Amino acid sequence: MSAPALNLSRDVDGDFHAAALRRDHWRERLGQAALAAPALLLVGVMVLLPVGWLFGLSFQDDAGAPSLEHYRRMLAEPSYGRTFRTTFEISLATTAICILLGYPLAYFLSQLPRRAANLCMIAVLLPFWTSLLVRTYAWLVLLQRSGLINTWGMDLGLWSEPLQLVHNVGGTLIGMVHIMLPFLVLPLYSTMRGIDGDLLRAASSLGSTPAHGFWSVFFPLSLPGLAAGSALVFVLCLGFYVTPAMLGGGKVTMVSNRIANDIELFFNWGAASALGVVLLAITLVVLVLAARLSRGAGLFGGGH
Amino acid sequence: MGNALPIAVRHLSKAYGAVSVLDDVDLDVRPGEFLTLLGPSGSGKTTLLMAIAGFLRPDKGSIRFGEQEVVRLAPHKREIGMVFQNYALFPHMSVARNIGFPLRLRRVPAPEIARRVEAALEMFQLGGYGERSITQLSGGQRQRVALARAIVFEPRIILMDEPLSALDKQLRERMQIELRQLHDRLGTTTVYVTHDQREALTMSDRIAVLDRGRIARIDAPRAIYDHPGSRFVAEFIGESSFLDVEVTDGICRAAGSVVRAPHVPVARGRCVMMLRPERLRILDGSESEAMNRFDGTVQSAIYQGDTLLLQIVLADGSPVTLRMATRGDDAPPPAGGSPIAVGIAVGDTVLLADEGRTAA
Numbered sequence: 001m002s003a004p005a006l007n008l009s010r011d012v013d014g015d016f017h018a019a020a021l022r023r024d025h026w027r028e029r030l031g032q033a034a035l036a037a038p039a040l041l042l043v044g045v046m047v048l049l050p051v052g053w054l055f056g057l058s059f060q061d062d063a064g065a066p067s068l069e070h071y072r073r074m075l076a077e078p079s080y081g082r083t084f085r086t087t088f089e090i091s092l093a094t095t096a097i098c099i100l101l102g103y104p105l106a107y108f109l110s111q112l113p114r115r116a117a118n119l120c121m122i123a124v125l126l127p128f129w130t131s132l133l134v135r136t137y138a139w140l141v142l143l144q145r146s147g148l149i150n151t152w153g154m155d156l157g158l159w160s161e162p163l164q165l166v167h168n169v170g171g172t173l174i175g176m177v178h179i180m181l182p183f184l185v186l187p188l189y190s191t192m193r194g195i196d197g198d199l200l201r202a203a204s205s206l207g208s209t210p211a212h213g214f215w216s217v218f219f220p221l222s223l224p225g226l227a228a229g230s231a232l233v234f235v236l237c238l239g240f241y242v243t244p245a246m247l248g249g250g251k252v253t254m255v256s257n258r259i260a261n262d263i264e265l266f267f268n269w270g271a272a273s274a275l276g277v278v279l280l281a282i283t284l285v286v287l288v289l290a291a292r293l294s295r296g297a298g299l300f301g302g303g304h
Numbered sequence: 305m306g307n308a309l310p311i312a313v314r315h316l317s318k319a320y321g322a323v324s325v326l327d328d329v330d331l332d333v334r335p336g337e338f339l340t341l342l343g344p345s346g347s348g349k350t351t352l353l354m355a356i357a358g359f360l361r362p363d364k365g366s367i368r369f370g371e372q373e374v375v376r377l378a379p380h381k382r383e384i385g386m387v388f389q390n391y392a393l394f395p396h397m398s399v400a401r402n403i404g405f406p407l408r409l410r411r412v413p414a415p416e417i418a419r420r421v422e423a424a425l426e427m428f429q430l431g432g433y434g435e436r437s438i439t440q441l442s443g444g445q446r447q448r449v450a451l452a453r454a455i456v457f458e459p460r461i462i463l464m465d466e467p468l469s470a471l472d473k474q475l476r477e478r479m480q481i482e483l484r485q486l487h488d489r490l491g492t493t494t495v496y497v498t499h500d501q502r503e504a505l506t507m508s509d510r511i512a513v514l515d516r517g518r519i520a521r522i523d524a525p526r527a528i529y530d531h532p533g534s535r536f537v538a539e540f541i542g543e544s545s546f547l548d549v550e551v552t553d554g555i556c557r558a559a560g561s562v563v564r565a566p567h568v569p570v571a572r573g574r575c576v577m578m579l580r581p582e583r584l585r586i587l588d589g590s591e592s593e594a595m596n597r598f599d600g601t602v603q604s605a606i607y608q609g610d611t612l613l614l615q616i617v618l619a620d621g622s623p624v625t626l627r628m629a630t631r632g633d634d635a636p637p638p639a640g641g642s643p644i645a646v647g648i649a650v651g652d653t654v655l656l657a658d659e660g661r662t663a664a
């Protein structure tokens with residue numbers, strides 16, 4: 001046992017390289033941090049600074065003195081409450097419709113052979129590659145009084161008067177669902193793909209009908225993906241601006257439309273900031289709840 | 305056991321496009337038997353098992369459990385206990401809920417479920433693990449849970465697809481014995497898939513060797529090992545060396561020696577001689593039985609602890625392997641390059657028709 005002692009000669013009185021190994025560990029850590037630094041810097045400058053600035057603005061009155069005026073007004077004026085209600089209702093409705101349409105779609109895709117699924121996925125993702133504005137205008141063209149759907153519907157004699165398909169809640173929902181659907185389908189699909197097909201075979205060999213196997217095994221295991229997708233859609237909906245503005249025709253006022261109005265019409269940065277802060281807070285709460293839920297679903301779903 | 309069911313498979317075929325994966329398979333599994341499907345990768349073992357379980361729709365054929373035709377019966381109505389290669393335990397359920405799953409489906413009253421799950425846990429040395437999550441179990445424990453879940457509802461038939469292949473060697477060998485003992489206790493008809501020939505020999509009542517979607521041979525382990533019937537089966541089960549044999553006028557010649565055998569498959573022409581390494585012996589003139597003798601040169605001696613492996617090249621250049629047990633007082637093994645005479649008892653000599661196909 002004399003050979004190792006030779007190699008250790010420098011440290012043999014000390015700690016068997018412990019200090020050097022610790023140094024290596026920190027050097028590695030630092031290297032990793034350095035890789036993330038540009039992105040962190042960008043996030044810091046582009047996101048945290050403006051948000052902090054808005055945060056500050058929202059607690060000042062028009063003269064710049066600290067005040068809770070904007071928040072007080074939000075509570076006092078019922079129109080703000082209505083705006084938040086509308087925002088929630090529209091977001092919830094969009095999320096619900098997305099789930100109803102997206103869950104079966106994701107399930108179907110997850111059961112296809114991989115190649116076919118990838119092809120279909122392109123179809124799901126295609127809208128992503130088109131500008132949001134273009135898609136929203138496309139819906140306007142389709143849905144308006146003299147639009148394609150009304151023209152065809154009347155030509156076919158399905159209805160005689162032009163239907164009011166857009167510039168209302170219905171039109172807004174159609175547009176939003178179309179734009180949000182991929183955000184639900186993507187995480188859901190990847191979760192479903194990850195569910196081992198043998199689990200369903202096992203359930204069925206143990207006596208599960210296909211329906212029972214789905215509800216007792218597949219559905220609970222797909223919940224984390226569903227929670228992630230739904231949270232994503234809901235949160236994106238909360239801050240949605242373009243589509244409600246264009247397809248809502250001024251009848252659907254969501255928080256972001258209100259923020260835009262406050263700034264563009266009333267130059268009230270303070271009020272707009274306060275709305276933004278409240279929206280951000282709500283969004284964070286939703287995200288935290290969703291994270292809790294999806295973790296819970298992973299561990300405890302389908303029983304207990 | 306009285307209620308064990310036979311399985312009768314007739315004319316079962318399945319093709320993917322032009323590739324025939326099961327080719328007119330006939331298979332009889334006797335009531336209470338432990339039958340192993342053995343074969344090289346891609347020979348159709350999983351496909352055959354999945355067809356029996358009902359997860360794969362064959363192109364044609366009949367599958368009977370006892371008197372009942374099941375080929376068109378949905379898997380959940382077949383009352384089969386199935387153990388999957390990767391266990392297929394439900395990750396969102398505790399150990400106890402996994403095991404209780406088939407019982408809840410059968411609307412067994414809750415107290416009875418609790419009792420039977422507890423008994424199953426005890427039986428598989430999982431006492432106290434009932435409330436654990438599946439992710440907190442070791443590979444061997446998961447294997448036991450999967451087994452417990454597959455037998456707790458007293459299925460009529462148990463199917464297992466390479467259930468031990470994810471375990472390390474020691475655990476695998478212990479589980480082989482335990483599985484076999486479990487089968488002896490339950491007496492349920494069992495079909496077991498493996499590509500490990502040693503596992504098949506250890507556990508089975510009978511082994512069915514599959515080759516490209518056909519059953520090449522079905523028999524008891526000992527019969528298959530001693531009389532494989534074809535070179536393919538001989539190569540697949542156990543180790544062996546092969547010598548080309550020339551038959552003329554009822555006299556067989558191999559590697560420069562005249563050999564005798566209890567059974568010669570051809571009257572004239574070629575066949576092959578199977579030499580199991582452990583049946584081959586170093587000759588020192590003291591043999592009492594009739595031997596087929598070959599002369600050769602030692603190439604290398606490999607010490608493996610329990611056995612010593614001699615790689616020998618015979619006079620005509622054919623390589624053969626000889627295996628012998630080691631003892632503490634062994635003389636040093638013959639050195640590489642030294643001449644050696646080896647032999648096999650005439651009674652142990654097996655000649656096989658050479659169908660020109662090898663398992664490799």
Ligand SMILES: Nc1ncnc2c1ncn2[C@@H]1O[C@H](COP(=O)(O)OP(=O)(O)OP(=O)(O)O)[C@@H](O)[C@H]1O
Binds near residue numbers: 325347348349351
């Ligand atoms: N869905 C499929 N489509 C096309 N070919 C398939 C399909 N499933 C299996 N096969 C083919 O069928 C043959 C038999 O497959 P099977 O899984 O039964 O083999 P196996 O004996 O279980 O092999 P292994 O020991 O590797 O598990 C293989 O050649 C395989 O490529």
Ligand SMILES: [Mg+2]
Binds near residue numbers: 349351
């Ligand atoms: Mg297989």
